[in-house]
Amino acid sequence: xxxxxxxxxxxxxxxxxxxxxxxxxxxxxxxxxxxxxxxxxxxxxxxxxxxxxxxxxxxxxxxxxxxxxxxxxxxxxxxxxxxxxxxxxxxxxxxxxxxxxxxxxxxxxxxxxxxxxxxxxxxxxxxxxxxxxxxxxxxxxxxxxxxxxxxxxxxxxxxxxxxxxxxxxxxxxxxxxxxxxxxxxxxxxxxxxxxxxxxxxxxxxxxxxxxxxxxxxxxxxxxxxxxxxxxxxxxxxxxxxxxxxxxxxxxxxxxxxxxxxxxxxxxxxxxxxxxxxxxxxxxxxxxxxxxxxxxxxxxxxxxxxxxxxxxxxxxxxxxxxxxxxxxxxxxxxxxxxxxxxxxxxxxxxxxxxxxxxxxxxxxxxxxxxxxxxxxxxxxxxxxxxxxxxxxxxxxxxxxxxxxxxxxxxxxxxxxxxxxxxxxxxxxxxxxxxxxxxxxxxxxxxxxxxxxxxxxxxxxxxxxxxxxxxxxxxxxxxxxxxxxxxxxxxxxxxxxxxxxxxxxxxxxxxxxxxxxxxxxxxxxxxxxxxxxxxxxxxxxxxxxxxxxxxxxxxxxxxxxxxxxxxxxxxxxxxxxxxxxxxxxxxxxxxxxxxxxxxxxxxxxxxxxxxxxxxxxxxxxxxxxxxxxxxxxxxxxxxxxxxxxxxxxxxxxxxxxxxxxxxxxxxxxxxxxxxxxxxxxxxxxxxxxxxxxxxxxxxxxxxxxxxxxxxxxxxxxxxxxxxxxxxxxxxxxxxxxxxxxxxxxxxxxxxxxxxxxxxxxxxxxxxxxxxxxxxxxxxxxxxxxxxxxxxxxxxxxxxxxxxxxxxxxxxxxxxxxxxxxxxxxxxxxxxxxxxxxxxxxxx
Numbered sequence: 001x002x003x004x005x006x007x008x009x010x011x012x013x014x015x016x017x018x019x020x021x022x023x024x025x026x027x028x029x030x031x032x033x034x035x036x037x038x039x040x041x042x043x044x045x046x047x048x049x050x051x052x053x054x055x056x057x058x059x060x061x062x063x064x065x066x067x068x069x070x071x072x073x074x075x076x077x078x079x080x081x082x083x084x085x086x087x088x089x090x091x092x093x094x095x096x097x098x099x100x101x102x103x104x105x106x107x108x109x110x111x112x113x114x115x116x117x118x119x120x121x122x123x124x125x126x127x128x129x130x131x132x133x134x135x136x137x138x139x140x141x142x143x144x145x146x147x148x149x150x151x152x153x154x155x156x157x158x159x160x161x162x163x164x165x166x167x168x169x170x171x172x173x174x175x176x177x178x179x180x181x182x183x184x185x186x187x188x189x190x191x192x193x194x195x196x197x198x199x200x201x202x203x204x205x206x207x208x209x210x211x212x213x214x215x216x217x218x219x220x221x222x223x224x225x226x227x228x229x230x231x232x233x234x235x236x237x238x239x240x241x242x243x244x245x246x247x248x249x250x251x252x253x254x255x256x257x258x259x260x261x262x263x264x265x266x267x268x269x270x271x272x273x274x275x276x277x278x279x280x281x282x283x284x285x286x287x288x289x290x291x292x293x294x295x296x297x298x299x300x301x302x303x304x305x306x307x308x309x310x311x312x313x314x315x316x317x318x319x320x321x322x323x324x325x326x327x328x329x330x331x332x333x334x335x336x337x338x339x340x341x342x343x344x345x346x347x348x349x350x351x352x353x354x355x356x357x358x359x360x361x362x363x364x365x366x367x368x369x370x371x372x373x374x375x376x377x378x379x380x381x382x383x384x385x386x387x388x389x390x391x392x393x394x395x396x397x398x399x400x401x402x403x404x405x406x407x408x409x410x411x412x413x414x415x416x417x418x419x420x421x422x423x424x425x426x427x428x429x430x431x432x433x434x435x436x437x438x439x440x441x442x443x444x445x446x447x448x449x450x451x452x453x454x455x456x457x458x459x460x461x462x463x464x465x466x467x468x469x470x471x472x473x474x475x476x477x478x479x480x481x482x483x484x485x486x487x488x489x490x491x492x493x494x495x496x497x498x499x500x501x502x503x504x505x506x507x508x509x510x511x512x513x514x515x516x517x518x519x520x521x522x523x524x525x526x527x528x529x530x531x532x533x534x535x536x537x538x539x540x541x542x543x544x545x546x547x548x549x550x551x552x553x554x555x556x557x558x559x560x561x562x563x564x565x566x567x568x569x570x571x572x573x574x575x576x577x578x579x580x581x582x583x584x585x586x587x588x589x590x591x592x593x594x595x596x597x598x599x600x601x602x603x604x605x606x607x608x609x610x611x612x613x614x615x616x617x618x619x620x621x622x623x624x625x626x627x628x629x630x631x632x633x634x635x636x637x638x639x640x641x642x643x644x645x646x647x648x649x650x651x652x653x654x655x656x657x658x659x660x661x662x663x664x665x666x667x668x669x670x671x672x673x674x675x676x677x678x679x680x681x682x683x684x685x686x687x688x689x690x691x692x693x694x695x696x697x698x699x700x701x702x703x704x705x706x707x708x709x710x711x712x713x714x715x716x717x718x719x720x721x722x723x724x725x726x727x728x729x730x731x732x733x734x735x736x737x738x739x740x741x742x743x744x745x746x747x748x749x750x751x752x753x754x755x756x757x758x759x760x761x762x763x764x765x766x767x768x769x770x771x772x773x774x775x776x777x778x779x780x781x782x783x784x785x786x787x788x789x790x791x792x793x794x795x796x797x798x799x800x801x802x803x804x805x806x807x808x809x810x811x812x813x814x815x816x817x818x819x820x821x822x823x824x825x826x827x828x829x830x831x832x833x834x835x836x837x838x839x840x841x
Contacts, residue, residue: 099145099154100125101175101281106261108471108484111228112424113212114235115470117261119177126173128153145169161286163299168284178283182274188651188661189266189274191243191253193517194236194531195552196545199649200662201243203271206264208239210466210488210518213531215569217540231541237466237531238491238517241278242300242556246649248656250291253300257284259485259519279484293555293652294644301557301643305523309640311509312748312770313389314527314560315632316343316739317622318595322353322360322602324372325379332388334609336737336745340619341626343739344511345383346391348461348598350376358575360602364399364427366408366448380456387738387745389458391511394449396465396494400430404448408434411441413468416476421469433468436493437479437486442500449501459511461529462498465491466516491516495524513562513593522557522643527593535567535576535599537681542567543584544679548664550591554645560636561647562593566605575604579681579716582617586719587677589621590669592632592646617717629739629748630730630755633770635670646670653691663689672727672765673698676712676720686720688712694725694782696760696840702801703762703782703841725782726765728775729758733836753833755809761787761822761841773809773829780820783841787817802840809833817841 103122108115128145132152135142145154157168171178188200192208195201196217207221214231224230241256243264256262260279267274276285288299319342321331328347335342350373352363363369368376383390398408400422412420412432425431435441452460469475470487477486495514502510513527530549536542550561565588566576576584576599585608588594599605608618638644648668650660666676666689674695676688690706697704697712698721704710712720723729733754737745757775759765765777787803789795793813796804807813809829815822824837 097127097181099128099169100179101154101171101173102177103175104177110469113467114214114228115209115211116223116227126153162302164303165287168282170282175281177279178281179275179277180283180285183272184267184274187245187247189243189245190649191552191556193240193552193556194238194549195234196549197233199548199551199664201266203267205268206234206266208241209261210239210491210516211235212466213237215571237515238528240519240556244293244296244555246293246651246655251293251296251655252290253288253296255286255300257286259488297644298642301522304519304557306640306643307523307526310511310526310636313343313739314511315592315629317341317625318344318346318593320596320598321345321347322349322598325375329379332383332386336386338615338619341622341737344389344391348393350392355603358601358604360598364397365402366404377456385742385744387740387742387747389740392452392457392460393463394460395463396434397425398432398434399425399427408444411435411444414476414478421475435478436497437477441478442497446497446501449498450504453501453505453507453510458509462494462512462514464516465494488518492518492520495521499524525558527560527562528553528558530563532568533564534573535570535580535605536573537580543580546587547667550647551649551667554647555649557643559639559645560592562591562595564597565595566597566599568597568599570599570601575601576606578606581606582716583678585618585621589625590675594622594625626736627731629732630769634768637768637770657691659689660691672724674722678714678719684715685711686714688720694762695722698723723760725760726763726777726779727760728765728767728777730767730769731756731758753830756836756838759837759839761839774827776825779822783817783819785818787815787839787841789815805837807835807837809835
């Protein structure tokens with residue numbers, strides 16, 4: 001162990017001591033040490049792509065001495081500072097205000113799940129000026145941060161955490177608010193969970209605190225006069241203190257491990273600074289070094305958690321059905337009669353509901369309504385026989401007088417006076433919350449969920465969980481934790497209890513979807529939906545917010561996302577129109593889960609059966625979504641194994657292309673399919689920003705050279721979809737009506753080996769099936785003229801710029817063109833699998 005005492009403003013003149021690192025490397029502690037990742041030895045020219053953590057001083061690339069801290073090279077200099085460097089990009093802790101601490105008094109007001117937070121500081125931040133008592137042992141560095149008076153301010157720890165680097169600074173002055181300040185480049189900053197307005201948050205201040213999103217939103221974070229109804233710009237059901245910075249050479253990520261409120265100043269106050277502020281006396285950041293965006297997600301989700309393998313029907317079409325046993329039965333029959341592929345029905349009103357004008361008002365019971373859903377066991381048996389899974393609805397509210405009120409009464413969240421917490425809930429009736437912070441209370445809730453699974457439910461919407469209070473004057477958490485921590489953890493605990501019930505059931509065919517969460521939900525919430533959008537095209541809270549929300553979730557560890565086709569809330573705007581429903585349907589079909597919702601104005605909203613044209617439109621897009629099951633399920637495998645999202649921001653296509661950074665109305669499925677939904681009214685043509693390379697319209701047509709903007713036709717029934725040269729899209733054959741095994745309609749398992757692959761020549765590509773089988777394409781540049789198959793292969797058809805073959809899935813197949821040889825390989829598949837290969841160029 002090396003040791004240096006005294007401020008680093010007066011660095012020593014020679015090394016203190018040398019020790020042996022556990023993997024055999026020498027660890028030498030030297031004057032002027034900084035920390036680098038993946039660098040050449042100091043004294044050589046710095047490489048163009050690496051991650052540098054510049055600890056406590058000015059960076060000197062040419063320093064002659066170096067040491068290894070695991071995969072990192074370490075060199076120490078004077079003054080508190082930290083730099084992350086990737087090529088020309090660098091983020092650094094400033095040398096005068098790297099760390100700061102102060103005491104504040106926070107007041108949390110709450111109504112209807114919304115929060116207004118007021119902070120009263122006791123004084124200014126005390127900031128760090130230098131370091132003393134630096135010690136290095138193994139893969140851990142410790143030091144004391146002193147202020148300008150040379151008084152101890154905080155203890156600092158820098159250590160490896162898997163592939164990440166953890167920085168933890170804990171105050172010694174009994175402060176309850178801390179910050180770390182970084183210098184930053186001008187690149188994009190993505191993440192923070194479900195955010196409605198933006199994909200790139202550079203230049204903003206992003207507060208992170210779990211809350212209701214609001215009905216409509218103001219354009220900043222100053223609460224509206226009716227703050228308990230209207231949301232702020234960053235109010236979110238599922239915010240997380242995590243971001244990902246895609247960069248041309250080496251992307252990186254930062255996660256704040258706090259369970260309290262946090263605030264990220266992303267260059268809003270000073271374009272050259274990022275500041276991470278947390279509501280506690282310790283600030284801990286986890287840096288993920290990449291170098292690719294997918295590497296960052298793999299590193300972050302190794303810490304935050306990953307979903308378990310979801311059942312096959314997860315990626316199907318889910319249709320809502322309300323009104324009771326006979327209405328649900330009639331809906332199932334109507335869908336099958338219309339030839340609409342669907343794999344699940346979900347009934348939000350299984351606990352009760354009634355019509356109120358154009359609206360449908362749900363009851364808040366926890367068990368089936370014995371009148372509305374009389375004969376429920378028989379209905380579920382019928383649905384299962386016809387290829388439908390059945391989902392219901394749960395939340396944590398316990399309304400006065402509901403069927404479980406007496407049973408759950410002793411197990412509700414308590415006030416500091418020892419009484420059950422009570423507030424006006426979403427039904428405007430006296431409401432409590434199920435407590436999830438003792439095992440006894442948790443068991444009562446888990447038993448209710450388990451009973452539903454044992455009764456034949458195949459999953460449900462696990463709603464709400466944002467309403468837990470955060471102020472000690474309002475609530476006394478049963479586990480003794482701080483109310484603010486309990487508030488942030490409550491949606492995580494709700495997801496945990498749901499998964500515990502699934503595990504207790506022994507079933508592997510259950511899907512539960514959530515809208516709320518926080519750090520730690522990543523491994524518990526299999527599917528997340530985008531919340532309650534308004535039924536309109538408004539950019540504050542309508543259809544345009546869906547893509548930003550899905551992408552924000554995708555890059556923070558929630559890989560399977562969905563949304564309410566048609567929207568939900570109509571309190572301040574008209575119900576869903578035919579145009580809105582058409583546009584939302586096509587976006588839903590290109591999302592991992594295609595799911596409808598009747599919405600609050602259930603009897604006024606346009607729906608799939610409103611007229612014959614809508615039925616045809618919905619059927620066509622539901623067929624496409626169902627056929628794309630192998631694509632989504634294959635990407636889901638990568639989500640389980642490495643945290644890779646199914647939907648990806650445009651910046652993932654080319655982190656060097658600044659045109660792609662802020663795009664919030666386009667996304668990628670995997671890395672080869674580009675979707676450009678229409679999210680504005682009265683639109684027939686829209687601009688599509690294409691990354692560099694060659695892109696093909698999915699429905700056919702000549703290649704378009706990327707690198708610019710393309711005006712794509714977008715009539716009401718269509719949306720622009722493009723495949724990159726080299727793309728391999730595995731699909732199901734036409735005619736599959738359900739992803740659930742059943743005797744009544746064609747399903748996924750009737751012809752399990754059949755696949756039709758859509759393949760675009762002109763570049764290399766690959767795809768993976770959910771079962772692990774791989775497809776690979778080696779193809780030279782742009783193809784002109786014809787493409788021919790060798791004798792012995794079964795040619796199904798030929799056409800202009802298209803060749804269709806039928807082949808066994810395992811094999812190597814070569815095609816010839818004037819530009820060279822194109823080789824398609826299939827391996828690792830079931831021996832019975834047959835492929836129809838549809839080559840285009």
